[in-house]
Amino acid sequence: MIEDADDRDEMPADYDVGHRNAIAVVNTWPARGRALEIVTIGPAELMRWLEARGCPNTVENRLKYVEELAARGHDAA
Numbered sequence: 001m002i003e004d005a006d007d008r009d010e011m012p013a014d015y016d017v018g019h020r021n022a023i024a025v026v027n028t029w030p031a032r033g034r035a036l037e038i039v040t041i042g043p044a045e046l047m048r049w050l051e052a053r054g055c056p057n058t059v060e061n062r063l064k065y066v067e068e069l070a071a072r073g074h075d076a077a
Contacts, residue, residue, distance in 0.1 A: 004043075004047065004057055005057045005058070005062075006056040006057045006058050007056075007057075007059055010059070011059075026038075037070050037073075039066045039069050039070050039073075041062070041065070041066065041069075046062065046065055049065050049068075050065070
């Protein structure tokens with residue numbers, strides 16, 4: 001998925017660095033009173049979503065996709 005990202009030059013080059021950053025968010029946000037929801041991203045589904053909207057694969061658009069998935073989960077409840 002990283003190789004398909006239009007902003008891959010801005011992403012951590014090393015998986016371990018990216019993983020540590022993600023874990024830091026998971027550990028700090030709730031302590032600061034922020035809500036956190038883990039959303040699994042299917043690479044093929046993300047690429048279809050981006051293509052359908054004519055969006056580049058950037059962090060901003062990946063975030064929009066995740067927010068949409070999370071909202072759908074809450075709508076279904």
